[in-house]
Amino acid sequence: MPNERLRDALLRNGLDLDQVAKAIGVDPKTVERWITTGRTPYPRHRHAIAAMVRETENYLWPDAVAPERVAEIGGSEVVKVYPHRHSVPQDLWSRLLEQAAEHIEVLMYSGMFLTDNPTLIRTLRPKAQAGAKVRILVGDPASREVARRSEEEGIGKTTLAAKVRNALAFYRPLDGEPGVEIRCHRTTLYNSIYRFDDEMLVNTHVYGFMAAHAPVLHLRRLSGGDLFETYSESFDSVWNTASPPRW
Structure with a gap:
Protein backbone atom coordinates (compact mmCIF):
# COMPACT_ATOMS: atom_id res chain seq x y z
CA MET A 1 0.00 0.00 0.00
CA VAL A 65 7.77 1.76 16.18
CA ALA A 66 6.99 -0.93 18.75
CA PRO A 67 3.95 -0.12 20.96
CA GLU A 68 6.11 -0.30 24.10
CA ARG A 69 8.51 2.26 22.64
CA VAL A 70 5.64 4.51 21.52
CA ALA A 71 4.22 4.48 25.06
CA GLU A 72 7.63 5.32 26.49
CA ILE A 73 8.13 8.22 24.10
CA GLY A 74 4.56 9.42 24.75
CA GLY A 75 5.38 9.84 28.41
CA SER A 76 8.34 12.00 27.45
CA GLU A 77 6.07 14.23 25.35
CA VAL A 78 4.45 15.50 28.55
CA VAL A 79 6.45 18.54 29.60
CA LYS A 80 4.30 19.39 32.61
CA VAL A 81 0.81 18.92 34.04
CA TYR A 82 -0.94 21.94 35.53
CA PRO A 83 -3.82 21.31 37.95
CA HIS A 84 -5.81 24.23 36.56
CA ARG A 85 -5.68 26.33 33.41
CA HIS A 86 -5.43 29.48 35.49
CA SER A 87 -2.21 28.11 36.99
CA VAL A 88 -0.45 28.01 33.60
CA PRO A 89 2.09 30.88 33.70
CA GLN A 90 1.18 33.78 31.46
CA ASP A 91 4.73 33.96 30.20
CA LEU A 92 4.37 30.40 28.86
CA TRP A 93 1.37 31.41 26.75
CA SER A 94 3.34 34.45 25.55
CA ARG A 95 6.46 32.44 24.70
CA LEU A 96 4.56 29.78 22.77
CA LEU A 97 2.68 32.38 20.74
CA GLU A 98 5.73 34.53 20.05
CA GLN A 99 7.88 31.58 18.93
CA ALA A 100 5.26 29.91 16.72
CA ALA A 101 6.14 30.30 13.04
CA GLU A 102 4.31 27.53 11.19
CA HIS A 103 1.18 26.37 13.03
CA ILE A 104 -1.14 28.16 15.43
CA GLU A 105 -4.28 26.12 16.06
CA VAL A 106 -6.95 26.77 18.66
CA LEU A 107 -9.94 24.53 19.43
CA MET A 108 -12.31 25.77 22.13
CA TYR A 109 -15.86 26.86 22.81
CA SER A 110 -15.15 30.52 23.56
CA GLY A 111 -11.67 30.89 25.06
CA MET A 112 -12.51 34.32 26.40
CA PHE A 113 -9.31 34.37 28.43
CA LEU A 114 -7.40 34.73 25.15
CA THR A 115 -9.33 37.84 24.24
CA ASP A 116 -8.01 39.52 27.39
CA ASN A 117 -4.77 39.96 25.44
CA PRO A 118 -5.24 43.26 23.54
CA THR A 119 -2.27 42.50 21.27
CA LEU A 120 -3.45 39.05 20.13
CA ILE A 121 -4.87 40.20 16.80
CA ARG A 122 -1.82 42.34 16.12
CA THR A 123 0.34 39.27 16.83
CA LEU A 124 -1.59 36.76 14.74
CA ARG A 125 -1.90 38.90 11.61
CA PRO A 126 1.83 39.35 10.90
CA LYS A 127 2.50 35.70 11.72
CA ALA A 128 -0.03 34.66 9.09
CA GLN A 129 1.47 37.14 6.64
CA ALA A 130 4.89 35.59 7.30
CA GLY A 131 3.61 32.13 6.40
CA ALA A 132 2.17 30.66 9.59
CA LYS A 133 -1.05 28.69 9.22
CA VAL A 134 -3.55 30.04 11.75
CA ARG A 135 -6.72 28.00 12.35
CA ILE A 136 -9.24 29.07 14.97
CA LEU A 137 -12.16 26.86 15.97
CA VAL A 138 -14.87 28.21 18.28
CA GLY A 139 -18.22 26.72 19.19
CA ASP A 140 -21.32 27.43 17.18
CA PRO A 141 -23.26 29.74 19.53
CA ALA A 142 -26.56 28.35 18.20
CA SER A 143 -25.61 24.71 18.81
CA ARG A 144 -27.07 22.46 21.47
CA GLU A 145 -23.52 21.39 22.35
CA VAL A 146 -22.65 24.92 23.48
CA ALA A 147 -25.91 25.20 25.42
CA ARG A 148 -25.31 21.85 27.10
CA ARG A 149 -21.76 22.73 28.07
CA SER A 150 -22.99 26.03 29.50
CA GLU A 151 -25.43 24.18 31.73
CA GLU A 152 -22.79 21.63 32.74
CA GLU A 153 -20.52 24.44 33.89
CA GLY A 154 -23.35 25.77 36.05
CA ILE A 155 -23.46 29.18 34.40
CA GLY A 156 -26.88 28.95 32.77
CA LYS A 157 -28.00 27.72 29.37
CA THR A 158 -27.25 30.89 27.37
CA THR A 159 -24.14 32.29 29.06
CA LEU A 160 -21.55 30.34 27.07
CA ALA A 161 -23.28 31.16 23.77
CA ALA A 162 -22.96 34.85 24.63
CA LYS A 163 -19.26 34.34 25.34
CA VAL A 164 -18.82 32.61 21.99
CA ARG A 165 -20.45 35.54 20.19
CA ASN A 166 -18.10 37.92 21.98
CA ALA A 167 -15.14 35.77 20.93
CA LEU A 168 -16.30 35.78 17.31
CA ALA A 169 -16.59 39.56 17.40
CA PHE A 170 -13.03 39.71 18.72
CA TYR A 171 -11.62 37.50 15.93
CA ARG A 172 -13.68 39.03 13.13
CA PRO A 173 -10.95 41.52 12.10
CA LEU A 174 -8.94 38.45 11.01
CA ASP A 175 -11.70 37.21 8.71
CA GLY A 176 -10.38 37.04 5.16
CA GLU A 177 -6.78 37.57 6.23
CA PRO A 178 -4.52 35.33 4.09
CA GLY A 179 -3.26 32.45 6.19
CA VAL A 180 -6.05 32.72 8.76
CA GLU A 181 -9.16 30.54 8.85
CA ILE A 182 -11.96 30.74 11.39
CA ARG A 183 -14.66 28.11 11.76
CA CYS A 184 -17.48 27.20 14.15
CA HIS A 185 -17.97 23.63 15.34
CA ARG A 186 -20.90 21.74 16.82
CA THR A 187 -18.98 18.98 18.61
CA THR A 188 -18.90 17.85 22.21
CA LEU A 189 -15.43 18.91 23.35
CA TYR A 190 -13.51 16.69 25.71
CA ASN A 191 -10.49 18.99 25.53
CA SER A 192 -9.64 22.47 24.34
CA ILE A 193 -6.48 22.42 22.24
CA TYR A 194 -3.94 25.22 21.78
CA ARG A 195 -1.15 24.28 19.39
CA PHE A 196 1.94 26.39 18.71
CA ASP A 197 4.19 24.57 16.19
CA ASP A 198 5.52 21.51 18.04
CA GLU A 199 4.19 22.46 21.46
CA MET A 200 0.63 22.21 22.68
CA LEU A 201 -1.49 23.01 25.71
CA VAL A 202 -4.43 20.65 26.18
CA ASN A 203 -7.10 21.91 28.57
CA THR A 204 -9.19 18.94 29.71
CA HIS A 205 -12.92 19.42 30.22
CA VAL A 206 -14.32 18.21 33.54
CA TYR A 207 -18.04 17.89 34.18
CA GLY A 208 -19.28 20.58 36.54
CA PHE A 209 -16.14 22.71 36.27
CA MET A 210 -15.36 25.69 34.09
CA ALA A 211 -12.38 25.13 31.81
CA ALA A 212 -10.24 27.57 33.80
CA HIS A 213 -10.43 25.20 36.78
CA ALA A 214 -9.64 22.02 34.83
CA PRO A 215 -6.17 20.48 34.30
CA VAL A 216 -3.84 21.35 31.42
CA LEU A 217 -1.22 19.16 29.74
CA HIS A 218 1.81 20.86 28.24
CA LEU A 219 3.02 18.64 25.39
CA ARG A 220 6.06 18.78 23.14
CA ARG A 221 6.04 16.74 19.95
CA LEU A 222 8.68 14.01 19.69
CA SER A 223 9.48 11.80 16.71
CA GLY A 224 8.19 8.31 17.41
CA GLY A 225 5.58 9.47 19.92
CA ASP A 226 1.86 9.63 19.32
CA LEU A 227 0.43 11.61 22.25
CA PHE A 228 0.87 14.99 20.55
CA GLU A 229 -0.24 13.46 17.27
CA THR A 230 -3.44 12.11 18.85
CA TYR A 231 -4.59 15.58 19.84
CA SER A 232 -3.46 17.04 16.52
CA GLU A 233 -5.55 14.49 14.64
CA SER A 234 -8.49 15.24 16.93
CA PHE A 235 -8.20 18.92 16.00
CA ASP A 236 -8.28 18.00 12.32
CA SER A 237 -11.35 15.82 12.83
CA VAL A 238 -13.26 18.72 14.36
CA TRP A 239 -11.94 21.14 11.73
CA ASN A 240 -13.24 18.96 8.91
CA THR A 241 -16.79 19.04 10.31
CA ALA A 242 -16.83 22.77 11.11
CA SER A 243 -18.26 25.64 9.05
CA PRO A 244 -17.45 29.34 8.55
CA PRO A 245 -19.10 31.66 11.09
CA ARG A 246 -22.41 33.29 10.33
CA TRP A 247 -21.15 36.77 11.02
Whole structure:
Protein backbone atom coordinates (compact mmCIF):
# COMPACT_ATOMS: atom_id res chain seq x y z
CA MET A 1 0.00 0.00 0.00
CA PRO A 2 1.43 3.44 -0.91
CA ASN A 3 2.58 5.67 1.90
CA GLU A 4 0.45 8.74 1.18
CA ARG A 5 1.57 10.50 4.35
CA LEU A 6 5.18 10.33 3.24
CA ARG A 7 4.28 11.42 -0.29
CA ASP A 8 2.30 14.40 1.01
CA ALA A 9 5.01 15.40 3.49
CA LEU A 10 7.66 15.48 0.77
CA LEU A 11 5.43 17.50 -1.56
CA ARG A 12 4.56 20.02 1.16
CA ASN A 13 8.24 20.59 1.80
CA GLY A 14 9.20 20.81 -1.88
CA LEU A 15 11.39 17.71 -1.77
CA ASP A 16 11.82 15.32 -4.69
CA LEU A 17 13.21 11.78 -4.75
CA ASP A 18 16.71 12.84 -5.74
CA GLN A 19 16.97 15.41 -2.94
CA VAL A 20 15.86 12.93 -0.29
CA ALA A 21 18.07 10.18 -1.65
CA LYS A 22 21.14 12.43 -1.70
CA ALA A 23 20.49 13.73 1.82
CA ILE A 24 20.29 10.29 3.41
CA GLY A 25 22.66 8.37 1.12
CA VAL A 26 20.37 5.97 -0.72
CA ASP A 27 19.26 5.42 -4.31
CA PRO A 28 16.27 7.46 -5.54
CA LYS A 29 14.55 4.18 -6.47
CA THR A 30 14.70 3.20 -2.81
CA VAL A 31 12.91 6.38 -1.80
CA GLU A 32 10.35 5.76 -4.53
CA ARG A 33 9.65 2.28 -3.14
CA TRP A 34 9.16 3.70 0.34
CA ILE A 35 6.39 5.84 -1.14
CA THR A 36 4.77 3.60 -3.74
CA THR A 37 4.96 0.23 -1.97
CA GLY A 38 4.84 1.36 1.64
CA ARG A 39 8.14 -0.28 2.55
CA THR A 40 9.53 0.84 5.88
CA PRO A 41 13.00 2.45 5.91
CA TYR A 42 15.68 1.58 8.45
CA PRO A 43 15.43 3.58 11.71
CA ARG A 44 18.31 5.93 10.80
CA HIS A 45 16.59 6.79 7.52
CA ARG A 46 13.22 7.27 9.22
CA HIS A 47 14.77 9.68 11.70
CA ALA A 48 16.45 11.67 8.92
CA ILE A 49 13.33 11.93 6.77
CA ALA A 50 11.11 12.84 9.72
CA ALA A 51 13.50 15.68 10.55
CA MET A 52 13.56 16.85 6.91
CA VAL A 53 9.78 17.08 6.60
CA ARG A 54 9.18 18.14 10.21
CA GLU A 55 6.79 15.31 10.97
CA THR A 56 6.97 12.62 13.62
CA GLU A 57 8.30 9.22 12.74
CA ASN A 58 5.15 7.64 14.14
CA TYR A 59 2.98 9.80 11.88
CA LEU A 60 4.87 8.82 8.72
CA TRP A 61 5.20 5.14 9.64
CA PRO A 62 2.54 4.28 12.27
CA ASP A 63 3.52 0.61 12.47
CA ALA A 64 7.28 1.03 12.47
CA VAL A 65 7.77 1.76 16.18
CA ALA A 66 6.99 -0.93 18.75
CA PRO A 67 3.95 -0.12 20.96
CA GLU A 68 6.11 -0.30 24.10
CA ARG A 69 8.51 2.26 22.64
CA VAL A 70 5.64 4.51 21.52
CA ALA A 71 4.22 4.48 25.06
CA GLU A 72 7.63 5.32 26.49
CA ILE A 73 8.13 8.22 24.10
CA GLY A 74 4.56 9.42 24.75
CA GLY A 75 5.38 9.84 28.41
CA SER A 76 8.34 12.00 27.45
CA GLU A 77 6.07 14.23 25.35
CA VAL A 78 4.45 15.50 28.55
CA VAL A 79 6.45 18.54 29.60
CA LYS A 80 4.30 19.39 32.61
CA VAL A 81 0.81 18.92 34.04
CA TYR A 82 -0.94 21.94 35.53
CA PRO A 83 -3.82 21.31 37.95
CA HIS A 84 -5.81 24.23 36.56
CA ARG A 85 -5.68 26.33 33.41
CA HIS A 86 -5.43 29.48 35.49
CA SER A 87 -2.21 28.11 36.99
CA VAL A 88 -0.45 28.01 33.60
CA PRO A 89 2.09 30.88 33.70
CA GLN A 90 1.18 33.78 31.46
CA ASP A 91 4.73 33.96 30.20
CA LEU A 92 4.37 30.40 28.86
CA TRP A 93 1.37 31.41 26.75
CA SER A 94 3.34 34.45 25.55
CA ARG A 95 6.46 32.44 24.70
CA LEU A 96 4.56 29.78 22.77
CA LEU A 97 2.68 32.38 20.74
CA GLU A 98 5.73 34.53 20.05
CA GLN A 99 7.88 31.58 18.93
CA ALA A 100 5.26 29.91 16.72
CA ALA A 101 6.14 30.30 13.04
CA GLU A 102 4.31 27.53 11.19
CA HIS A 103 1.18 26.37 13.03
CA ILE A 104 -1.14 28.16 15.43
CA GLU A 105 -4.28 26.12 16.06
CA VAL A 106 -6.95 26.77 18.66
CA LEU A 107 -9.94 24.53 19.43
CA MET A 108 -12.31 25.77 22.13
CA TYR A 109 -15.86 26.86 22.81
CA SER A 110 -15.15 30.52 23.56
CA GLY A 111 -11.67 30.89 25.06
CA MET A 112 -12.51 34.32 26.40
CA PHE A 113 -9.31 34.37 28.43
CA LEU A 114 -7.40 34.73 25.15
CA THR A 115 -9.33 37.84 24.24
CA ASP A 116 -8.01 39.52 27.39
CA ASN A 117 -4.77 39.96 25.44
CA PRO A 118 -5.24 43.26 23.54
CA THR A 119 -2.27 42.50 21.27
CA LEU A 120 -3.45 39.05 20.13
CA ILE A 121 -4.87 40.20 16.80
CA ARG A 122 -1.82 42.34 16.12
CA THR A 123 0.34 39.27 16.83
CA LEU A 124 -1.59 36.76 14.74
CA ARG A 125 -1.90 38.90 11.61
CA PRO A 126 1.83 39.35 10.90
CA LYS A 127 2.50 35.70 11.72
CA ALA A 128 -0.03 34.66 9.09
CA GLN A 129 1.47 37.14 6.64
CA ALA A 130 4.89 35.59 7.30
CA GLY A 131 3.61 32.13 6.40
CA ALA A 132 2.17 30.66 9.59
CA LYS A 133 -1.05 28.69 9.22
CA VAL A 134 -3.55 30.04 11.75
CA ARG A 135 -6.72 28.00 12.35
CA ILE A 136 -9.24 29.07 14.97
CA LEU A 137 -12.16 26.86 15.97
CA VAL A 138 -14.87 28.21 18.28
CA GLY A 139 -18.22 26.72 19.19
CA ASP A 140 -21.32 27.43 17.18
CA PRO A 141 -23.26 29.74 19.53
CA ALA A 142 -26.56 28.35 18.20
CA SER A 143 -25.61 24.71 18.81
CA ARG A 144 -27.07 22.46 21.47
CA GLU A 145 -23.52 21.39 22.35
CA VAL A 146 -22.65 24.92 23.48
CA ALA A 147 -25.91 25.20 25.42
CA ARG A 148 -25.31 21.85 27.10
CA ARG A 149 -21.76 22.73 28.07
CA SER A 150 -22.99 26.03 29.50
CA GLU A 151 -25.43 24.18 31.73
CA GLU A 152 -22.79 21.63 32.74
CA GLU A 153 -20.52 24.44 33.89
CA GLY A 154 -23.35 25.77 36.05
CA ILE A 155 -23.46 29.18 34.40
CA GLY A 156 -26.88 28.95 32.77
CA LYS A 157 -28.00 27.72 29.37
CA THR A 158 -27.25 30.89 27.37
CA THR A 159 -24.14 32.29 29.06
CA LEU A 160 -21.55 30.34 27.07
CA ALA A 161 -23.28 31.16 23.77
CA ALA A 162 -22.96 34.85 24.63
CA LYS A 163 -19.26 34.34 25.34
CA VAL A 164 -18.82 32.61 21.99
CA ARG A 165 -20.45 35.54 20.19
CA ASN A 166 -18.10 37.92 21.98
CA ALA A 167 -15.14 35.77 20.93
CA LEU A 168 -16.30 35.78 17.31
CA ALA A 169 -16.59 39.56 17.40
CA PHE A 170 -13.03 39.71 18.72
CA TYR A 171 -11.62 37.50 15.93
CA ARG A 172 -13.68 39.03 13.13
CA PRO A 173 -10.95 41.52 12.10
CA LEU A 174 -8.94 38.45 11.01
CA ASP A 175 -11.70 37.21 8.71
CA GLY A 176 -10.38 37.04 5.16
CA GLU A 177 -6.78 37.57 6.23
CA PRO A 178 -4.52 35.33 4.09
CA GLY A 179 -3.26 32.45 6.19
CA VAL A 180 -6.05 32.72 8.76
CA GLU A 181 -9.16 30.54 8.85
CA ILE A 182 -11.96 30.74 11.39
CA ARG A 183 -14.66 28.11 11.76
CA CYS A 184 -17.48 27.20 14.15
CA HIS A 185 -17.97 23.63 15.34
CA ARG A 186 -20.90 21.74 16.82
CA THR A 187 -18.98 18.98 18.61
CA THR A 188 -18.90 17.85 22.21
CA LEU A 189 -15.43 18.91 23.35
CA TYR A 190 -13.51 16.69 25.71
CA ASN A 191 -10.49 18.99 25.53
CA SER A 192 -9.64 22.47 24.34
CA ILE A 193 -6.48 22.42 22.24
CA TYR A 194 -3.94 25.22 21.78
CA ARG A 195 -1.15 24.28 19.39
CA PHE A 196 1.94 26.39 18.71
CA ASP A 197 4.19 24.57 16.19
CA ASP A 198 5.52 21.51 18.04
CA GLU A 199 4.19 22.46 21.46
CA MET A 200 0.63 22.21 22.68
CA LEU A 201 -1.49 23.01 25.71
CA VAL A 202 -4.43 20.65 26.18
CA ASN A 203 -7.10 21.91 28.57
CA THR A 204 -9.19 18.94 29.71
CA HIS A 205 -12.92 19.42 30.22
CA VAL A 206 -14.32 18.21 33.54
CA TYR A 207 -18.04 17.89 34.18
CA GLY A 208 -19.28 20.58 36.54
CA PHE A 209 -16.14 22.71 36.27
CA MET A 210 -15.36 25.69 34.09
CA ALA A 211 -12.38 25.13 31.81
CA ALA A 212 -10.24 27.57 33.80
CA HIS A 213 -10.43 25.20 36.78
CA ALA A 214 -9.64 22.02 34.83
CA PRO A 215 -6.17 20.48 34.30
CA VAL A 216 -3.84 21.35 31.42
CA LEU A 217 -1.22 19.16 29.74
CA HIS A 218 1.81 20.86 28.24
CA LEU A 219 3.02 18.64 25.39
CA ARG A 220 6.06 18.78 23.14
CA ARG A 221 6.04 16.74 19.95
CA LEU A 222 8.68 14.01 19.69
CA SER A 223 9.48 11.80 16.71
CA GLY A 224 8.19 8.31 17.41
CA GLY A 225 5.58 9.47 19.92
CA ASP A 226 1.86 9.63 19.32
CA LEU A 227 0.43 11.61 22.25
CA PHE A 228 0.87 14.99 20.55
CA GLU A 229 -0.24 13.46 17.27
CA THR A 230 -3.44 12.11 18.85
CA TYR A 231 -4.59 15.58 19.84
CA SER A 232 -3.46 17.04 16.52
CA GLU A 233 -5.55 14.49 14.64
CA SER A 234 -8.49 15.24 16.93
CA PHE A 235 -8.20 18.92 16.00
CA ASP A 236 -8.28 18.00 12.32
CA SER A 237 -11.35 15.82 12.83
CA VAL A 238 -13.26 18.72 14.36
CA TRP A 239 -11.94 21.14 11.73
CA ASN A 240 -13.24 18.96 8.91
CA THR A 241 -16.79 19.04 10.31
CA ALA A 242 -16.83 22.77 11.11
CA SER A 243 -18.26 25.64 9.05
CA PRO A 244 -17.45 29.34 8.55
CA PRO A 245 -19.10 31.66 11.09
CA ARG A 246 -22.41 33.29 10.33
CA TRP A 247 -21.15 36.77 11.02
